[in-house]
Amino acid sequence: MKIASYVNVHGDVAGFHENGQVCLYENGENGWLKIREIPFGIHADLSLSEIKAAIRKAVAQLDGCKVFVLSEVRGLLNAVLQEEFGFRTWQSHGALLEQLDSVSRHDQAFIAAQAAKPVTGHTCSVPANRSGCGGGCSTHPSGSPPALTETAKPLPAPxxxxxxxxxxxxxxxxxxxxxxxxxxxxxxxxxxxxxxxxxxxxxxxxxxxxxxxxxxxxxxxxxxxxxxxxxxxxxxxxxxxxxxxxx
CATH class of the missing domain: 3.30.110 (Translation Initiation Factor IF3)
Structure with missing residues (x-):
């Protein structure tokens, strides 16, 4: 499994307004290994098309990864990752490497819950076409870091x-x-x-x-x-x- 995130120089999950880079991790025989670092920088003066171009360039280097960990799951960047690139986004804070196992478990539980919905029903309040349920159909596995939370509830739509x-x-x-x-x-x-x-x-x-x-x-x-x-x-x-x- 591969998980991507935007991290700062300390290896913590960061906001895109901070200095940092996109990091791609893969789970192998020796645990989680960082397999790629991708420079990524945006600022308030960029146009929407420029922001999307920067995200597109980073996504192209993520080897098909569809899980992204963010420090904030509301806003333009999260919407673009979900709606245009099909990522399942998770909110977290603190050291990323310490939380990858928990993110992986939550994500697998979410996928299993989505697959089981036609048979068992769906108790989560998030609509089925939203990738932002973030595991809301299951509880936190024991030992998961307290900083990890489900993805935010869907935003009100016009x-x-x-x-x-x-x-x-x-x-x-x-x-x-x-x-x-x-x-x-x-x-x-x-x-x-x-x-x-x-x-x-x-x-x-x-x-x-x-x-x-x-x-x-x-x-x-x-x-x-x-x-x-x-x-x-x-x-x-x-x-x-x-x-x-x-x-």
Whole structure:
């Protein structure tokens, strides 16, 4: 089995905002061995296409590995790894080498649970088409490091209105779950789904719109008070898309 992760200079699972590299480990007769180190660096000024190109270049060197360990399982990078490259992503912190056995056991249990679903049913709340269940259909094996956790629950998704139009009540979602923020909810969808327009109902337009929408090749087509008189209705469209208002 092969497991990839982004680690810092200390060998700890790191966030992509830190200095580090992608490391690929393989389990052999002598235990887990690092078989590849892949330079990988992204920064806030990169466009979405540049970020995807960097991920694609790294993935091409992972020898078919489909398990990736991250320190954060929400956000653009996780969405790209899952939706475009088919990785099963796991969240962890601390020394990676000490946790590979546990990641492997969890991943195998998750695969077995997925395979058994047509026979035994599926008790996990994560939809079947999401790779992000992260072993939620089973319990932690004994001795697993406390830093290892299941992958985060699926993010709230916009409602499809048909013809490539979507709507999401961001204000309601954030009011119901204080662990989320607007960027976590919107960016993965905007980066992975081709849409004609996305209507966002919010208390106020997120501050990060001004610096991030351009990277995603999106623009604000309109901004006006919400129909209920509370908050704002923001309509986002691709930069070169003609606006078609939903009925």
């Amino acid at each position: 409602q499809s209105l048909g013809n490539g139009c979507y709507r999401i009540n961001l204000a309601e979602i954030l009011a119901n779950d204080s662990s989320l923020n607007s960027k976590q909810v919107l960016v993965p969808f905007m980066a992975s789904v081709k849409f004609t327009q996305l209507e966002v109902l919010c208390d106020h337009p997120p501050r990060w719109f001004s610096r991030e929408l351009d990277k995603l090749d999106l623009i604000v087509a309109s901004e006006q008070p919400a129909g209920n008189g509370k908050g704002t209705r923001v309509l986002l469209v691709p930069a070169k898309e003609t606006v078609v208002h939903p009925s």
